[in-house]
Amino acid sequence: MTQRSRLHVPHPPARPGDRPDFSYVQISPAGAVPRPEVTTAPHEMERLAVEMVRVLDDGHRATGPWNPHLEPQDLQVGLRHMLLTRVLDERMQRMQRQGKISFYMKSTGEEAVSVAAAMALQPGDMLFPSYRNQGLHITRGRSPVDLMCQCLSNTHDMCKGRQMPVMYHWGSGNIFSISGNLATQFPQAVGWAMAAAIRGEDRIAASWTGEGSSAEADFHQALTFAAVYSAPVILNLVNNQWAISTFQGFAGGEHRTFAARGPGYGMPGIRVDGNDFLAVYAVTQWAAERARNSGGPTLIEHVTYRAAAHSTSDDPARYRPRDEWKSWPLGDPIERLTQHLISLGEWSAQRHAALEKELETYVSDCWKEALSYGTMTDGPSLDPDSMFEDVYAKLPPHLIRQRDEMRALRAARAEPASGETKTLDAQAQRVTKEG
Amino acid sequence: MAHMNMVQALNSAMDIMLQRDPRVVIMGEDIGYFGGVFRCTDGLQRKYGEHRVIDTPIAEGGIVATAIGMGVHGLKPVAEIQFADYIYPAFDQVVSELARLRYRSAGEFSAAVTIRTPCGGGIRGGQTHSQSPEGIFTHVCGIKVVMPSNPFDAKGLLISSIEDDDPVVFFEPKRIYNGPFDGDPHKPAVSWTAHPKGEVPEDYFNIPIGKAEIVRGGKDVTVLAYGTMVHVAEAAVRLAGVDAEIIDVRTLAPLDVDTLCSSVCKTGRCVVVHEATRFSGYGAELVATVQEECFWHLEAPIQRVTGWDTPYPHAFEWEYFPGPQRIAAALHHVMHSA
Numbered sequence: 001m002t003q004r005s006r007l008h009v010p011h012p013p014a015r016p017g018d019r020p021d022f023s024y025v026q027i028s029p030a031g032a033v034p035r036p037e038v039t040t041a042p043h044e045m046e047r048l049a050v051e052m053v054r055v056l057d058d059g060h061r062a063t064g065p066w067n068p069h070l071e072p073q074d075l076q077v078g079l080r081h082m083l084l085t086r087v088l089d090e091r092m093q094r095m096q097r098q099g100k101i102s103f104y105m106k107s108t109g110e111e112a113v114s115v116a117a118a119m120a121l122q123p124g125d126m127l128f129p130s131y132r133n134q135g136l137h138i139t140r141g142r143s144p145v146d147l148m149c150q151c152l153s154n155t156h157d158m159c160k161g162r163q164m165p166v167m168y169h170w171g172s173g174n175i176f177s178i179s180g181n182l183a184t185q186f187p188q189a190v191g192w193a194m195a196a197a198i199r200g201e202d203r204i205a206a207s208w209t210g211e212g213s214s215a216e217a218d219f220h221q222a223l224t225f226a227a228v229y230s231a232p233v234i235l236n237l238v239n240n241q242w243a244i245s246t247f248q249g250f251a252g253g254e255h256r257t258f259a260a261r262g263p264g265y266g267m268p269g270i271r272v273d274g275n276d277f278l279a280v281y282a283v284t285q286w287a288a289e290r291a292r293n294s295g296g297p298t299l300i301e302h303v304t305y306r307a308a309a310h311s312t313s314d315d316p317a318r319y320r321p322r323d324e325w326k327s328w329p330l331g332d333p334i335e336r337l338t339q340h341l342i343s344l345g346e347w348s349a350q351r352h353a354a355l356e357k358e359l360e361t362y363v364s365d366c367w368k369e370a371l372s373y374g375t376m377t378d379g380p381s382l383d384p385d386s387m388f389e390d391v392y393a394k395l396p397p398h399l400i401r402q403r404d405e406m407r408a409l410r411a412a413r414a415e416p417a418s419g420e421t422k423t424l425d426a427q428a429q430r431v432t433k434e435g
Numbered sequence: 436m437a438h439m440n441m442v443q444a445l446n447s448a449m450d451i452m453l454q455r456d457p458r459v460v461i462m463g464e465d466i467g468y469f470g471g472v473f474r475c476t477d478g479l480q481r482k483y484g485e486h487r488v489i490d491t492p493i494a495e496g497g498i499v500a501t502a503i504g505m506g507v508h509g510l511k512p513v514a515e516i517q518f519a520d521y522i523y524p525a526f527d528q529v530v531s532e533l534a535r536l537r538y539r540s541a542g543e544f545s546a547a548v549t550i551r552t553p554c555g556g557g558i559r560g561g562q563t564h565s566q567s568p569e570g571i572f573t574h575v576c577g578i579k580v581v582m583p584s585n586p587f588d589a590k591g592l593l594i595s596s597i598e599d600d601d602p603v604v605f606f607e608p609k610r611i612y613n614g615p616f617d618g619d620p621h622k623p624a625v626s627w628t629a630h631p632k633g634e635v636p637e638d639y640f641n642i643p644i645g646k647a648e649i650v651r652g653g654k655d656v657t658v659l660a661y662g663t664m665v666h667v668a669e670a671a672v673r674l675a676g677v678d679a680e681i682i683d684v685r686t687l688a689p690l691d692v693d694t695l696c697s698s699v700c701k702t703g704r705c706v707v708v709h710e711a712t713r714f715s716g717y718g719a720e721l722v723a724t725v726q727e728e729c730f731w732h733l734e735a736p737i738q739r740v741t742g743w744d745t746p747y748p749h750a751f752e753w754e755y756f757p758g759p760q761r762i763a764a765a766l767h768h769v770m771h772s773a
Contacts, residue, residue: 009485015468102559109611120688153750161750179564181521182493215492218525243493245469320470376750383752391745398714403741408752409761414479 005162010249014291015046016317025303026050026257027273027329028370031064038290042268049259054301055278060339064284067190072346075337078277079347082111082334085280086137088144089308089361091367092151096312100375101151103165107132109275109307111323112333113162113208113238115139116280121206121288126196127191128176128207130238131166132306135174140173143368153382154374160389182213186222186235189414190297192422193226193233204291206234206284211251211258211301212243223265223299234287237299238274240306245319262299274302275333278340361362382411439635440627441612443588445475445551448593449513452640453483457512459597462489463498463515463551472517473553473612499550501524503533506602513597519554519606520563533602534577547595553609554582555663556709556747557616557756565747567662567711570603573688573720579644580687582606584665584691585615585632588685591642599644604748606664607712618667647691649698652713653680656704656769657693659721661685662755664708673763677770679706689715693720696728703734704769713741735772738765 012019028051036045055062062069070078089106096104107114114135118127127136135148149156151165158169169177176185176192189207196203209219214237226233237258241248251258262269268290272283280302287298307325307326309316341347374380388395388403439447452459459475460639461483467490470477478749480488491498495516509682516522522529529550534564537545556565571624574579579601584590588609596603627633651666655677661684672679684690699705705725706720718739725737740757748755 007486009489157750159749160561162746162748164559164564164749167561180561181523196612212493215494215496215497217496244472245465246490246493250490253493268639313472382750384751387745387748388743388753399744406743409764410754413760 006314010247010254012247012249012320014321014324016319016321018321020321020324022327022329025329027054028052028054030054031062031066035065036285036294038286042266046263049263049271050135050176050257052271052285053279053283054273054276055282056276056336056340060336060343062340064279066279068278068282068285070098070278070281071403072341072344074119075277076342076346078115078281079334079341080335080359081119081135081139081237082277082337083355084144084309085111085115085138085360086334087363088134088138088147089357091363092148095151095367101165102376103312104151104307105166105311106129106186109132109179109332110238110240110304111135112280112337113236113274113302113304115292116277117206117236117284120281120284123281124202124203125288126176126189126192126203126205128185128192128205129178130185130208130210130213131151131178132210132238133208134166134168136175137168137170137173140175142169142170144363145370148367148370152370152373154370155380155382156370156373157382162387168323181372183209183216183218185209187218187225189235189239190226190231190233193231193249193291193297194229195417197229197232202292204232204234204288206236208236208238208252210243210258211241211248212246212255212257214261215251223261223267226297227266230294232291232294233295233297235299236286237301238304239301240304241378242316242320243304244310244314244387247356257301259299259301269299269301271301271303273330274304275330275336277333277337299327339416436634437637438628438633439586439590440614441583441586441589441607442473442475442634444590444635445607446477446479446636447635447761448590448597449479450474450482452513452594452597453479453487455639458509458511459513460487460489460505460510461513461515462502464491464493464517464530464567466515469710471515473759474610475551476515480573485622490495495521499528499533499548502548502565503536503546506548507536507544511547511597511737516550518564519552519568520566522552522568525618529578530574530575534575538577543592545600548591548602549602550597550603551603551605552594552608553612554606555608556752557610557620559749559752560747561749562746567606567709567742569606569687570711570715570717579603579689580606581644581685582608582610582661582662582687583685583693584608584683585630585658586627586630587635588642588648588683590635590683591640592644592685594639595641595644598641603644605615608661610663611666612669615666616663617670618756619670621752632644635658644686645689645691647685647694648683649680649694650683651679651681653678653702655679655702656706657682657695657698657702658706658708658762659684660708660765661687662710664710665771667757667759668708670761671759671766674759675766677766679766684721690720690724692724692728698730699725700732703732705729705733705737705767706740706762706765707737707738708757710742710757713739713742714744716741735769738769740765
């Protein structure tokens, strides 16, 4: 008998033109998954990694042991942050299409993952985001103007023009700088948490990465170090099903949940309905309490869907059904929290419409203010000299020389009467002096 | 012959090699069903199937490592790293493994892996989508490093890279995927259609690795450039009004010392241009080689024109980019400093 192996290649259930099919997403009924004590040993709660923590049921009621029993005002704040994030995303996407900014990444459909988590954490906790976590900034109170200025690379850009749009950071808000390279922040968050433990603090760290990026070695290094040192960190894996054109099966999601990697490394893994604001809040709160009490790390898999394109450079109609999001079984996090508030008698369609209008006006006003600090083409602009700063703590001699060379070139260019010859002479002079 | 842009030429090279050699497999992030974020592998999976055009997890270290394993087992993998800026997670696999496997096993094992990766700036890519790390790789013994400047060379050199028995890191300047770029971002985009090197044979052909090309003959000064900077150098030479000989280095390792140094010995002057940062950049190797070979013929110190020694800044792309004015100034300097 001849035996031979065969290469398995994962296939998404639906491609363009197909009917969306999410039968692969295993969903537990709301309220069905028990909530263990935060001191429980990882091996005693492995079912959390394969089932799905959900609080909001199909009738939009909060149910079960994970219900965080938030006050209606808190829910309204959460709704506002999520809606503001979405309105901001829509606006910035339009501005990219109009050529006002070079690039953008929306977080549509994933707002709860950031907003609920940030609300469940303490302001002193350090956040290590991915590039689709703008809701963290919004929830921590950062003005959209600041985020817009970063996207515009203008005079108020916190990155001083050095980063592509959405690569924000906020030192005083305890939100780390975004790299652009994938999953690098995950093990860094673990290191920050180890330092918090070394320093004897009660602060914890939290990080976010995508399911696609969980294939990177950094993800596995993060889990190893976090487990080894019992680091006070929450490791959030945002499973939004798509990494550009690569569906979650290519990250290993076909055979086992991503949350199940937690127990494999010796830490709890919790699989949560990422579009359920209350469930995300509850599991984050649980993991934070565990971390703050020397219980160590938790891996949380947020099951959600990337409703938008990967970025403004991407066209998802090439690789997935155009209307796939409409069939996503976990719905829209904003719509679900809205309906929950309405079912509590704490919200209404009128109030919702008014809030939307208010936020759109607010975002428009923010945009106008942001433009007053400069655009990509007009208005006040950053000093190009600043490009040489922060490469090192102190500007070294060779960068001073290069800065001066650039200055001379710019100065020569700025004199219209002198023309090219002058430019070239200025340059040649510089070279001579240096030589 | 057909009109091709660089993307089409690269696609054609891989198509031909998949057709000619059953050992060739293509692999990388988004390269199969989707056809690649820059469309370089468009249509190849439909034509050759999922076992020869393989979508991978997002793990550059894993891509290069598994490509090595495949290479050891008789395949010829062509691995795409989506941006050269993302190659660093694979650095250990390239430097410690791919480059040295033949050496450490005294020739018993080797892996003929080709790594394709888009590099360079000028696309508003900021510090993680603009880098030119070729000099880091030319410093590694055991790998060859190639960077074409036009569709014709891209196809011929990629075919040679895939056929090569040694690993090759093949850098693709993404600013010129769709047309040559002379360094002026305010001019309308130009396509490859009007460029002679946009005429590419549809069938198999190759360009040997290790051969530079004289792009423009001249007697006053030699300009050494590669990738996007070949076109910027041409604009600079027009601007400076000097009779410069421009050489497209094309293969950085191995280096065509004879072509480069014969030219400099003839002209007596040399300007080296690259987009990558200056300090310990590949230009230092070129300058050292020219100095060793041509010292008694030199009329002026050799000049380098490069990116500044900073990360690639999003807002100041064109202050950073070593444009025609800077190159022209260096040309004037070498012409008048003797």
